[in-house]
Amino acid sequence: xxxxxxxxxxxxFFTLGSGFMVVTTGNLVHAALWLVSTLFxxxxxxxxxxxxxxAVVQVVVYIGAIAILFxxxxxxxxKDMRDQGPQTNSGWWAGVLIAVLVFAxxxxxxxxxxxxxxxxxxxxxxxxxxxxxxxxxxxxxxxxLPFEVASVLLVAALVGAVYVAFNRx
Amino acid sequence: xxxxxxxxxxxxxxxxxxxxxxLARRNAVAILLGIELMLNSVNINLAAFWRYGDVLQxxxxxxxxxxxxxxxxxxxxxxxxVISVYRKRNTVIADDIDLMKW
Numbered sequence: 001x002x003x004x005x006x007x008x009x010x011x012x013f014f015t016l017g018s019g020f021m022v023v024t025t026g027n028l029v030h031a032a033l034w035l036v037s038t039l040f041x042x043x044x045x046x047x048x049x050x051x052x053x054x055a056v057v058q059v060v061v062y063i064g065a066i067a068i069l070f071x072x073x074x075x076x077x078x079k080d081m082r083d084q085g086p087q088t089n090s091g092w093w094a095g096v097l098i099a100v101l102v103f104a105x106x107x108x109x110x111x112x113x114x115x116x117x118x119x120x121x122x123x124x125x126x127x128x129x130x131x132x133x134x135x136x137x138x139x140x141x142x143x144x145l146p147f148e149v150a151s152v153l154l155v156a157a158l159v160g161a162v163y164v165a166f167n168r169x
Numbered sequence: 170x171x172x173x174x175x176x177x178x179x180x181x182x183x184x185x186x187x188x189x190x191x192l193a194r195r196n197a198v199a200i201l202l203g204i205e206l207m208l209n210s211v212n213i214n215l216a217a218f219w220r221y222g223d224v225l226q227x228x229x230x231x232x233x234x235x236x237x238x239x240x241x242x243x244x245x246x247x248x249x250x251v252i253s254v255y256r257k258r259n260t261v262i263a264d265d266i267d268l269m270k271w
Contacts, residue, residue, distance in 0.1 A: 008171045012179045019183050019206050023190030028198060035202055038183075042209045045179070048171070049220045054212070054233055061237055066205065066244050073198050073248040077255040088193045089264060095192030103185040110177055119170040120221050127224065133234075136227045143231045150238040157242030161249035167256065 015041030032070045176217035183210035208240045
Protein backbone atom coordinates (compact mmCIF):
# COMPACT_ATOMS: atom_id res chain seq x y z
CA UNK A 1 0.00 0.00 0.00
CA UNK A 2 1.31 3.36 -0.92
CA UNK A 3 1.00 6.45 1.26
CA UNK A 4 -1.63 7.88 -1.08
CA UNK A 5 -3.83 4.81 -0.66
CA UNK A 6 -3.55 4.97 3.11
CA UNK A 7 -4.48 8.68 3.09
CA UNK A 8 -7.42 7.93 0.81
CA UNK A 9 -8.70 5.13 3.07
CA UNK A 10 -8.44 7.30 6.20
CA UNK A 11 -10.28 10.17 4.50
CA UNK A 12 -12.91 7.85 3.01
CA PHE A 13 -13.75 6.21 6.34
CA PHE A 14 -13.81 9.61 8.05
CA THR A 15 -16.22 10.90 5.38
CA LEU A 16 -18.48 7.85 5.48
CA GLY A 17 -18.55 7.78 9.29
CA SER A 18 -19.45 11.47 9.46
CA GLY A 19 -22.11 10.94 6.77
CA PHE A 20 -23.56 8.08 8.79
CA MET A 21 -23.72 10.32 11.85
CA VAL A 22 -25.52 13.00 9.78
CA VAL A 23 -28.42 10.67 9.04
CA THR A 24 -28.59 8.96 12.47
CA THR A 25 -27.93 11.69 15.06
CA GLY A 26 -31.04 12.78 16.91
CA ASN A 27 -30.00 16.34 17.65
CA LEU A 28 -30.21 18.28 14.39
CA VAL A 29 -27.57 20.85 15.35
CA HIS A 30 -25.16 17.94 15.84
CA ALA A 31 -26.26 16.50 12.49
CA ALA A 32 -25.46 19.83 10.79
CA LEU A 33 -22.02 19.86 12.46
CA TRP A 34 -21.41 16.28 11.29
CA LEU A 35 -22.38 17.51 7.82
CA VAL A 36 -19.57 20.08 8.10
CA SER A 37 -17.08 17.29 8.82
CA THR A 38 -18.44 15.19 5.93
CA LEU A 39 -18.10 18.13 3.54
CA PHE A 40 -14.54 18.68 4.75
CA UNK A 41 -13.75 15.03 4.02
CA UNK A 42 -15.13 15.45 0.50
CA UNK A 43 -12.95 18.57 0.09
CA UNK A 44 -9.90 16.47 0.97
CA UNK A 45 -11.01 13.89 -1.63
CA UNK A 46 -11.13 16.69 -4.22
CA UNK A 47 -7.62 17.73 -3.22
CA UNK A 48 -6.46 14.09 -3.62
CA UNK A 49 -7.94 14.19 -7.14
CA UNK A 50 -5.83 17.29 -8.01
CA UNK A 51 -9.04 19.34 -8.29
CA UNK A 52 -7.75 22.18 -6.13
CA UNK A 53 -10.35 24.73 -7.18
CA UNK A 54 -13.19 22.35 -6.32
CA ALA A 55 -11.65 21.71 -2.89
CA VAL A 56 -11.49 25.43 -2.13
CA VAL A 57 -15.02 26.06 -3.43
CA GLN A 58 -16.23 23.12 -1.36
CA VAL A 59 -14.85 24.70 1.81
CA VAL A 60 -15.99 28.24 0.98
CA VAL A 61 -19.44 27.58 -0.48
CA TYR A 62 -20.52 24.34 1.20
CA ILE A 63 -19.01 24.70 4.65
CA GLY A 64 -19.01 28.48 4.74
CA ALA A 65 -22.47 29.11 3.35
CA ILE A 66 -24.68 26.04 3.02
CA ALA A 67 -23.81 24.34 6.32
CA ILE A 68 -24.21 27.64 8.20
CA LEU A 69 -27.58 28.14 6.47
CA PHE A 70 -28.59 24.69 7.75
CA UNK A 71 -27.61 25.58 11.30
CA UNK A 72 -29.64 28.80 11.07
CA UNK A 73 -32.65 26.89 9.72
CA UNK A 74 -32.41 24.31 12.53
CA UNK A 75 -32.33 27.07 15.12
CA UNK A 76 -35.24 28.96 13.52
CA UNK A 77 -37.53 25.94 13.31
CA UNK A 78 -37.09 24.62 16.80
CA LYS A 79 -39.11 25.25 19.92
CA ASP A 80 -36.56 23.42 22.01
CA MET A 81 -33.33 21.97 20.65
CA ARG A 82 -34.62 18.40 20.61
CA ASP A 83 -37.34 16.98 18.49
CA GLN A 84 -40.28 15.28 20.13
CA GLY A 85 -40.60 11.56 19.52
CA PRO A 86 -38.49 9.36 17.27
CA GLN A 87 -36.32 10.91 14.57
CA THR A 88 -37.12 8.33 11.91
CA ASN A 89 -40.51 7.53 10.44
CA SER A 90 -42.26 4.20 10.81
CA GLY A 91 -40.97 2.92 7.46
CA TRP A 92 -37.28 3.47 8.21
CA TRP A 93 -36.48 -0.21 7.67
CA ALA A 94 -37.70 0.15 4.07
CA GLY A 95 -35.31 3.10 3.74
CA VAL A 96 -32.44 0.88 4.93
CA LEU A 97 -33.51 -1.80 2.47
CA ILE A 98 -33.69 0.61 -0.48
CA ALA A 99 -30.35 2.23 0.39
CA VAL A 100 -28.62 -1.16 0.67
CA LEU A 101 -30.23 -2.32 -2.59
CA VAL A 102 -29.07 0.85 -4.40
CA PHE A 103 -25.52 0.35 -3.10
CA ALA A 104 -25.55 -3.32 -4.11
CA UNK A 105 -26.91 -2.43 -7.54
CA UNK A 106 -24.23 0.21 -8.08
CA UNK A 107 -21.59 -2.25 -6.86
CA UNK A 108 -22.61 -4.94 -9.35
CA UNK A 109 -22.94 -2.36 -12.11
CA UNK A 110 -19.36 -1.22 -11.42
CA UNK A 111 -18.10 -4.81 -11.29
CA UNK A 112 -19.38 -5.46 -14.79
CA UNK A 113 -17.63 -2.37 -16.14
CA UNK A 114 -14.11 -2.72 -17.52
CA UNK A 115 -12.43 0.58 -16.64
CA UNK A 116 -12.32 0.13 -12.88
CA UNK A 117 -8.70 -0.67 -12.16
CA UNK A 118 -7.64 2.25 -14.34
CA UNK A 119 -5.01 4.49 -12.80
CA UNK A 120 -4.73 8.19 -13.45
CA UNK A 121 -2.27 9.43 -16.04
CA UNK A 122 0.21 12.01 -14.86
CA UNK A 123 -0.88 15.60 -15.35
CA UNK A 124 1.09 17.10 -18.28
CA UNK A 125 3.91 19.39 -17.25
CA UNK A 126 2.95 23.06 -17.39
CA UNK A 127 -0.80 22.33 -17.41
CA UNK A 128 -2.61 24.68 -15.01
CA UNK A 129 -6.01 23.15 -14.28
CA UNK A 130 -7.39 26.23 -12.50
CA UNK A 131 -6.42 28.59 -15.34
CA UNK A 132 -7.86 26.17 -17.90
CA UNK A 133 -11.07 25.90 -15.87
CA UNK A 134 -11.40 29.69 -15.82
CA UNK A 135 -10.80 29.83 -19.56
CA UNK A 136 -13.43 27.27 -20.49
CA UNK A 137 -16.01 28.80 -18.13
CA UNK A 138 -16.02 32.09 -20.08
CA UNK A 139 -15.07 30.80 -23.52
CA UNK A 140 -17.88 30.97 -26.12
CA UNK A 141 -16.54 27.73 -27.62
CA UNK A 142 -16.94 25.90 -24.33
CA UNK A 143 -19.17 26.41 -21.31
CA UNK A 144 -20.14 30.08 -21.17
CA LEU A 145 -23.83 29.33 -21.73
CA PRO A 146 -24.26 26.79 -18.88
CA PHE A 147 -22.23 29.15 -16.68
CA GLU A 148 -24.57 32.08 -17.36
CA VAL A 149 -27.67 29.90 -17.00
CA ALA A 150 -26.36 28.74 -13.61
CA SER A 151 -25.92 32.34 -12.47
CA VAL A 152 -29.46 33.25 -13.60
CA LEU A 153 -30.76 30.17 -11.74
CA LEU A 154 -28.92 31.25 -8.60
CA VAL A 155 -30.34 34.78 -8.72
CA ALA A 156 -33.86 33.47 -9.38
CA ALA A 157 -33.57 30.97 -6.52
CA LEU A 158 -32.35 33.60 -4.06
CA VAL A 159 -35.12 36.04 -5.02
CA GLY A 160 -37.62 33.20 -4.69
CA ALA A 161 -36.21 32.19 -1.30
CA VAL A 162 -36.56 35.74 0.01
CA TYR A 163 -40.11 35.90 -1.36
CA VAL A 164 -41.13 32.56 0.17
CA ALA A 165 -39.59 33.20 3.58
CA PHE A 166 -40.66 36.84 3.81
CA ASN A 167 -42.98 37.51 6.74
CA ARG A 168 -46.01 39.47 5.49
CA UNK A 169 -47.86 41.17 8.33
CA UNK B 170 -1.87 5.21 -7.02
CA UNK B 171 -5.50 4.87 -5.97
CA UNK B 172 -7.59 2.98 -8.53
CA UNK B 173 -10.72 4.63 -9.93
CA UNK B 174 -12.98 2.01 -8.32
CA UNK B 175 -12.17 3.23 -4.80
CA UNK B 176 -13.48 6.68 -5.57
CA UNK B 177 -16.60 5.29 -7.25
CA UNK B 178 -17.30 2.99 -4.29
CA UNK B 179 -16.85 5.88 -1.85
CA UNK B 180 -19.32 7.93 -3.88
CA UNK B 181 -21.80 5.04 -4.09
CA UNK B 182 -21.64 4.48 -0.32
CA UNK B 183 -22.08 8.18 0.44
CA UNK B 184 -25.01 8.32 -1.99
CA UNK B 185 -26.68 5.36 -0.26
CA UNK B 186 -26.22 6.96 3.16
CA UNK B 187 -27.81 10.18 1.89
CA UNK B 188 -30.64 8.20 0.30
CA UNK B 189 -31.33 6.50 3.63
CA UNK B 190 -31.43 9.92 5.30
CA UNK B 191 -33.93 11.24 2.76
CA LEU B 192 -36.17 8.19 3.07
CA ALA B 193 -36.10 7.66 6.82
CA ARG B 194 -35.84 11.03 8.56
CA ARG B 195 -39.01 12.78 9.73
CA ASN B 196 -37.63 16.29 10.00
CA ALA B 197 -37.72 18.28 6.75
CA VAL B 198 -34.34 19.93 7.50
CA ALA B 199 -32.79 16.48 8.01
CA ILE B 200 -34.18 15.39 4.63
CA LEU B 201 -32.37 18.34 3.04
CA LEU B 202 -29.18 17.26 4.85
CA GLY B 203 -29.52 13.87 3.14
CA ILE B 204 -29.93 15.55 -0.24
CA GLU B 205 -26.69 17.47 0.35
CA LEU B 206 -24.86 14.17 0.97
CA MET B 207 -26.20 12.76 -2.31
CA LEU B 208 -25.15 15.85 -4.31
CA ASN B 209 -21.67 15.66 -2.79
CA SER B 210 -21.24 12.02 -3.75
CA VAL B 211 -22.14 12.91 -7.33
CA ASN B 212 -19.46 15.62 -7.27
CA ILE B 213 -16.87 13.06 -6.15
CA ASN B 214 -17.78 10.96 -9.19
CA LEU B 215 -17.50 13.93 -11.56
CA ALA B 216 -14.09 14.96 -10.21
CA ALA B 217 -12.85 11.35 -10.30
CA PHE B 218 -13.90 10.86 -13.92
CA TRP B 219 -12.24 14.16 -14.84
CA ARG B 220 -8.96 13.06 -13.21
CA TYR B 221 -8.97 9.50 -14.58
CA GLY B 222 -10.16 10.46 -18.05
CA ASP B 223 -8.66 13.13 -20.28
CA VAL B 224 -7.30 15.78 -17.91
CA LEU B 225 -7.21 18.38 -20.68
CA GLN B 226 -11.02 18.21 -21.03
CA UNK B 227 -12.45 20.30 -18.21
CA UNK B 228 -16.09 19.19 -18.61
CA UNK B 229 -16.08 17.16 -15.39
CA UNK B 230 -14.97 20.06 -13.22
CA UNK B 231 -17.35 22.47 -14.99
CA UNK B 232 -20.24 20.07 -14.33
CA UNK B 233 -19.22 19.85 -10.66
CA UNK B 234 -19.30 23.66 -10.41
CA UNK B 235 -22.79 23.72 -11.96
CA UNK B 236 -23.82 21.14 -9.34
CA UNK B 237 -22.44 23.47 -6.63
CA UNK B 238 -24.62 26.32 -7.95
CA UNK B 239 -27.71 24.09 -8.18
CA UNK B 240 -27.12 22.78 -4.65
CA UNK B 241 -26.87 26.32 -3.29
CA UNK B 242 -30.10 27.29 -5.07
CA UNK B 243 -31.85 24.12 -3.88
CA UNK B 244 -30.87 24.59 -0.26
CA UNK B 245 -31.87 28.28 -0.25
CA UNK B 246 -35.34 27.57 -1.64
CA UNK B 247 -35.77 24.40 0.43
CA UNK B 248 -34.91 26.04 3.74
CA UNK B 249 -37.08 29.07 2.87
CA UNK B 250 -40.00 26.67 2.29
CA VAL B 251 -39.30 24.89 5.59
CA ILE B 252 -39.22 28.19 7.49
CA SER B 253 -42.40 29.36 5.77
CA VAL B 254 -44.21 26.11 6.59
CA TYR B 255 -42.96 26.27 10.17
CA ARG B 256 -44.34 29.78 10.52
CA LYS B 257 -47.78 28.81 9.18
CA ARG B 258 -48.23 25.32 10.64
CA ASN B 259 -45.73 25.27 13.52
CA THR B 260 -44.16 21.98 12.46
CA VAL B 261 -41.23 20.73 10.38
CA ILE B 262 -42.21 17.05 10.51
CA ALA B 263 -42.64 15.93 6.90
CA ASP B 264 -45.53 13.57 7.83
CA ASP B 265 -47.55 16.45 9.28
CA ILE B 266 -47.22 18.66 6.19
CA ASP B 267 -50.12 17.09 4.33
CA LEU B 268 -52.15 20.03 3.00
CA MET B 269 -51.86 18.78 -0.57
CA LYS B 270 -52.61 15.16 0.37
CA TRP B 271 -56.05 14.18 -0.82
